[in-house]
Amino acid sequence: MSDPILIAAGLTRELPGDPPVLLVGGADLAIEPGKFTAIVGPSGCGKSSLLYLLGLIDRPTGGQLLLEGRDMTPLSGDERAAIRLEKFGFVFQFHFLLPEFSALENIMLPMRRLGRHTPAEIEARARELLSFMGLAEKAAKSPDRLSGGERQRVAIARALANDPLLVLGDEPTGNLDSANSARVVDLFRQLAHEQGRAVVCVTHDPEIAAVADIRVSMLDGRITEVLRQA
Amino acid sequence: MAGRLGLLLHVAARHLLVRRRQTAVAVSGVAVGVGFFLAVSAMMIGSQRDFVKTLIDAAPHIVISDELRSPAPQPGLREFGKEAAVQLHGYKVRTEVRGIKDWQQILREVDAIPGAIGSPSLSGAVTLRLGGRDEALAVIGIDPGIESRVSTISEKLRSGRLIDLEKVQGGVIIGEDQAQRLGLGMGDIVAATPARGGTRTLRIVGLFKKGQQLGSNAGYMLLREAQSLLGRPFVINRIGVKLPDPYTAEAIAAALERRHAYKAESWQERSSDFLGLLLTRNIIMYSVVSAILLVASFGIYTAVSTSVADKRRDIAIMRSIGFSEGDLQLIFVLEGLALAVAGVVVGWLLGSALLEILGSIKITVQGTTMRVPLDRTTRQYLIAAAASLLAGVVAAWLPARKAARVDPVEILRGAA
Numbered sequence: 076m077s078d079p080i081l082i083a084a085g086l087t088r089e090l091p092g093d094p095p096v097l098l099v100g101g102a103d104l105a106i107e108p109g110k111f112t113a114i115v116g117p118s119g120c121g122k123s124s125l126l127y128l129l130g131l132i133d134r135p136t137g138g139q140l141l142l143e144g145r146d147m148t149p150l151s152g153d154e155r156a157a158i159r160l161e162k163f164g165f166v167f168q169f170h171f172l173l174p175e176f177s178a179l180e181n182i183m184l185p186m187r188r189l190g191r192h193t194p195a196e197i198e199a200r201a202r203e204l205l206s207f208m209g210l211a212e213k214a215a216k217s218p219d220r221l222s223g224g225e226r227q228r229v230a231i232a233r234a235l236a237n238d239p240l241l242v243l244g245d246e247p248t249g250n251l252d253s254a255n256s257a258r259v260v261d262l263f264r265q266l267a268h269e270q271g272r273a274v275v276c277v278t279h280d281p282e283i284a285a286v287a288d289i290r291v292s293m294l295d296g297r298i299t300e301v302l303r304q305a
Numbered sequence: 306m307a308g309r310l311g312l313l314l315h316v317a318a319r320h321l322l323v324r325r326r327q328t329a330v331a332v333s334g335v336a337v338g339v340g341f342f343l344a345v346s347a348m349m350i351g352s353q354r355d356f357v358k359t360l361i362d363a364a365p366h367i368v369i370s371d372e373l374r375s376p377a378p379q380p381g382l383r384e385f386g387k388e389a390a391v392q393l394h395g396y397k398v399r400t401e402v403r404g405i406k407d408w409q410q411i412l413r414e415v416d417a418i419p420g421a422i423g424s425p426s427l428s429g430a431v432t433l434r435l436g437g438r439d440e441a442l443a444v445i446g447i448d449p450g451i452e453s454r455v456s457t458i459s460e461k462l463r464s465g466r467l468i469d470l471e472k473v474q475g476g477v478i479i480g481e482d483q484a485q486r487l488g489l490g491m492g493d494i495v496a497a498t499p500a501r502g503g504t505r506t507l508r509i510v511g512l513f514k515k516g517q518q519l520g521s522n523a524g525y526m527l528l529r530e531a532q533s534l535l536g537r538p539f540v541i542n543r544i545g546v547k548l549p550d551p552y553t554a555e556a557i558a559a560a561l562e563r564r565h566a567y568k569a570e571s572w573q574e575r576s577s578d579f580l581g582l583l584l585t586r587n588i589i590m591y592s593v594v595s596a597i598l599l600v601a602s603f604g605i606y607t608a609v610s611t612s613v614a615d616k617r618r619d620i621a622i623m624r625s626i627g628f629s630e631g632d633l634q635l636i637f638v639l640e641g642l643a644l645a646v647a648g649v650v651v652g653w654l655l656g657s658a659l660l661e662i663l664g665s666i667k668i669t670v671q672g673t674t675m676r677v678p679l680d681r682t683t684r685q686y687l688i689a690a691a692a693s694l695l696a697g698v699v700a701a702w703l704p705a706r707k708a709a710r711v712d713p714v715e716i717l718r719g720a721a
Contacts, residue, residue: 123717123718127717127718132713132714132717152629152630153630156627156628156632157627157629158627159627160627160628165626167625167717173316173319173619173623174619175323176319184312184623184626185626187308187312188309188626237627
């Protein structure tokens with residue numbers, strides 16, 4: 076077992092109200108690099124909410140979140156955006172590509188925003204990622220000219236653009252047929268096992284849950300079980 | 306930093322290019338505003354310039370007359386002051402001699418200003434009499450050589466020349482209509498009687514055009530001859546001053562008046578009512594223009610705020626990728642700015658075209674062909690651009706702030 080890069084301690088998210096609505100309550104979780112973690116549970120159990128907290132998209136109302144030992148809770152919105160840009164990659168159920176940009180341009184966006192590389196390097200890396208996804212010849216295509224599976228693979232390529240430590244998926248196969256679904260699952264395992272990234276997926280899909288290294292079960296906003304699978 | 310701005314501009318441009326119709330409407334709103342501002346302001350400023358030129362040139366820039374705004378205190382008061390404990394009996398009020406006393410000194414001071422010319426003159430009333438008809442004439446004695454450089458009277462002559470006054474003994478130039486009333490023509494002789502008596506004969510050596518603002522019964526003579534006709538040798542009661550820069554008139558007039566006590570009236574003071582009118586005109590023009598630009602900025606507001614509403618999902622994606630709130634706000638402000646810039650460019654072209662059309666129109670008034678007075682200065686182009694850009698940014702600001710505040714969690718949760 077390697078050292079976790081992301082640790083949630085008593086992570087809590089409540090929606091204000093009387094009484095407040097509990098989305099996530101006291102979640103303790105360690106996310107490890109090189110492992111594929113699946114968060115499972117029935118609809119409305121708070122697994123997506125937990126993912127948004129882990130991904131610094133949402134702010135917890137209680138508890139702590141440590142990324143590489145550093146507490147993320149007091150950071151400003153801009154600081155969290157900068158960390159998301161550099162260290163996180165998101166894949167959602169719907170592909171969520173920007174419709175005005177081609178597949179290649181979509182993948183280039185996070186790299187251009189980070190601005191660490193020259194435009195030529197950025198384009199080269201984007202093409203490389205597309206080839207890795209088996210979509211080299213679709214570079215110039217607009218998202219609405221791609222199939223559902225292709226779009227999701229472009230979205231994964233975009234998530235990988237800035238070489239993130241963590242890849243977070245919110246039902247990434249929820250909208251795909253079984254063949255494409257299997258392909259995406261393979262990709263995610265590859266990202267964890269071959270590239271050493273921490274991969275966290277929220278899913279309904281029992282197949283994903285079955286192949287995950289760590290399986291986190293949730294019910295009513297609370298983590299009920301963390302299971303290491305061989 | 307430049308890379309970030311370039312990226313955000315790229316996103317903004319893509320948004321606008323996808324929504325072509327919205328973009329076109331917003332751009333034309335600004336363009337029409339800018340175009341009409343240019344056309345209207347060119348006409349307003351052009352006509353104002355012509356009008357002010359007429360006001361400035363109607364008479365010398367400063368007229369110093371022998372009047373005092375407040376009469377000099379009587380010698381007794383001057384000697385003792387109002388508070389003095391003195392009682393004077395049998396005090397005789399002293400009659401001041403009319404006329405500008407130290408006029409040579411004033412003239413020297415005026416001529417010392419580079420480019421300025423002062424023209425001394427004497428005016429007085431005489432009666433012209435011919436064949437039982439009487440006409441009052443306001444005689445103005447001038448030095449033709451100097452006066453022609455100070456005022457535009459020589460341009461107003463129908464016949465004869467100003468310089469002819471020096472060649473003909475008793476020569477006088479009067480208005481065309483007055484000459485008509487007396488039945489006089491060029492070279493005719495007429496009797497002139499001043500108030501103190503002593504008739505002389507004058508010869509018409511020139512006629513002024515009708516309808517000029519000289520006063521219909523003004524007549525010009527040689528200064529020397531006017532002084533002798535009016536029985537006031539060596540006296541003058543008016544100095545007309547022409548300045549290289551008419552807009553300094555007010556200050557110079559005030560200085561002259563302070564030093565010499567004689568009333569020095571600048572053209573601004575003389576025509577303050579007209580200048581007030583111009584101010585009103587300008588206020589009207591700028592209000593109309595502001596209204597046009599306001600409407601244009603509504604167009605930008607609508608375009609940007611529909612763009613924000615349409616792009617809520619994209620906003621959430623970009624936020625999840627790691628774009629900051631500031632990035633999102635800037636994207637939509639840039640959209641507003643880009644619409645305004647495009648509008649300004651098209652508006653400049655539209656305005657130039659309108660000015661070409663207006664410039665080609667000819668108007669005929671009383672036989673004289675005129676063009677629409679236009680004043681095309683880059684200043685107007687810059688004002689229109691600055692106002693539009695400002696309006697664009699302000700109009701885009703509110704929806705852009707809304708874009709920045711979109712909560713990605715809400716959108717992502719809703720879509721999943």
